[in-house]
Amino acid sequence: MPDINTVFQIAGVGIIMAMLHTVLKQAGKEEWAHWASVIGFVVVLFMIATYINELFQTIKTIFYFK
Numbered sequence: 001m002p003d004i005n006t007v008f009q010i011a012g013v014g015i016i017m018a019m020l021h022t023v024l025k026q027a028g029k030e031e032w033a034h035w036a037s038v039i040g041f042v043v044v045l046f047m048i049a050t051y052i053n054e055l056f057q058t059i060k061t062i063f064y065f066k
Helices: 004-026 030-047 049-064
Strands: none
Touching: 004 030, 030 049
């Protein structure tokens, strides 16, 4: 189960990426803004990958009754 630090880290990355997206879009660099958003999403996905794995393992044990 994720602790509160992980939640704050994800929120921090989201806030930073939102600010970066806005700045780049205002500067006329819309393509870069979209790439920054995608990179932010991938970073968050890697941060929660272990929790997703843990969730699938729990679901697997529930349905296999082990």
